[in-house]
Amino acid sequence: GAVDADKAIEYRQGVFNAMKWHFGPMVGMIKGKIDYDAADFERRAKLIAALAQMPQEGFAEGTDAGDTDAKEEIWENKEKFDQGMKMMVEKSAALAEVAKSGDMAKIKPAFGALGKTCKGCHDNFREE
Numbered sequence: 001g002a003v004d005a006d007k008a009i010e011y012r013q014g015v016f017n018a019m020k021w022h023f024g025p026m027v028g029m030i031k032g033k034i035d036y037d038a039a040d041f042e043r044r045a046k047l048i049a050a051l052a053q054m055p056q057e058g059f060a061e062g063t064d065a066g067d068t069d070a071k072e073e074i075w076e077n078k079e080k081f082d083q084g085m086k087m088m089v090e091k092s093a094a095l096a097e098v099a100k101s102g103d104m105a106k107i108k109p110a111f112g113a114l115g116k117t118c119k120g121c122h123d124n125f126r127e128e
């Protein structure tokens, strides 16, 4: 049967909120506002890489209306949106891999690349 829009919106927002929960302390470590803890950073990077695989299915057809900042453009340009989701999956996997090294010179650009994939979809597909 059809996906319940309210449930789908709650689902995808829950996933993004969980990603944000982990992303925040990582930003702090990258910026030097929190002491860098390699094991904790790696743990969070792995969780984000897992979570990144989850939101896409929450944007099923018919889940555009409700308490959401998701723009109609998502469903009008679903291929472009799905490509952005794929980039998020790939860049988060790359970050989780490089996080094992504990080498900030490698981690910073990988983290920046992931952040760009967040921002790319927000600019195109999310209400301000």
Ligand code: ASC
Pocket (backbone or CB within 6 Å): 020, 023, 024, 027, 115, 116, 118, 119, 122
């Ligand atoms: C965050 C957050 C995002 C990303 C994005 C990175 O902390 O909530 O969506 O970082 O701003 O460009």
